Amino acid sequence: MPQLDKPAAAPASWSSGLFDCFDLCTYRCLTWWCPCVTFGRVAEMVDMGSTSCGDSAARYALLATVTGGCQWIYTYSYRGKMRGRPRRGARGDCCVHFCCERCALCQEYRELAARGYHPSLGWQLNMERRAAATAPPAVHYMAG
Structure with missing residues (x-):
C-alpha cells in the first residue's frame, strides 16, 4: 500500500484554527447538515484507504442514532x-x-486540504493524482 505523506504525519500545529469553520465553504455546510459524510472522508484519508468513506460514515450515523x-x-x-x-x-x-x-471535523478536513489532499475524491483517486503528478513526463519521438 502506498504511503500517504501522512495525513497522520504530525504537524507542529494545525494549519487553521478550530473556529475557522465559520468561513463560507462547502464542507462547512456539508458538516453542519451531514457530519457523518465529513467524518467518513476524513477517516478514509487518515486510514489510508483501509476503511471507506461509506463504512465510516455509516458507523458514525449508527453511533449517533444508538447512543x-x-x-x-x-x-x-x-x-x-x-x-x-x-x-x-x-x-x-x-x-x-x-x-x-x-x-473539529471541519478543521481536520481543512488540514487534509492544506496538505494537498482532496478528501472528497477518496484515497484511491488522491493516490492516482499524486502518482501522475510525480511521474516523469512522457517523451514521444516522431519517426522521420
Whole structure:
C-alpha cells in the first residue's frame, strides 16, 4: 500500500484554527447538515484507504442514532491519528470533539486540504493524482 505523506504525519500545529469553520465553504455546510459524510472522508484519508468513506460514515450515523449523540467517542481518535499522536493528547482531542465536534471535523478536513489532499475524491483517486503528478513526463519521438 502506498504511503500517504501522512495525513497522520504530525504537524507542529494545525494549519487553521478550530473556529475557522465559520468561513463560507462547502464542507462547512456539508458538516453542519451531514457530519457523518465529513467524518467518513476524513477517516478514509487518515486510514489510508483501509476503511471507506461509506463504512465510516455509516458507523458514525449508527453511533449517533444508538447512543443519542455520543459518536464523538469514535471520532476523536482520528484527530490524534492526524497529529501522529494517537495516545498523547487524547484527553484534549476528546474534549474538542465533545464540545464542538462539527468545528473539529471541519478543521481536520481543512488540514487534509492544506496538505494537498482532496478528501472528497477518496484515497484511491488522491493516490492516482499524486502518482501522475510525480511521474516523469512522457517523451514521444516522431519517426522521420
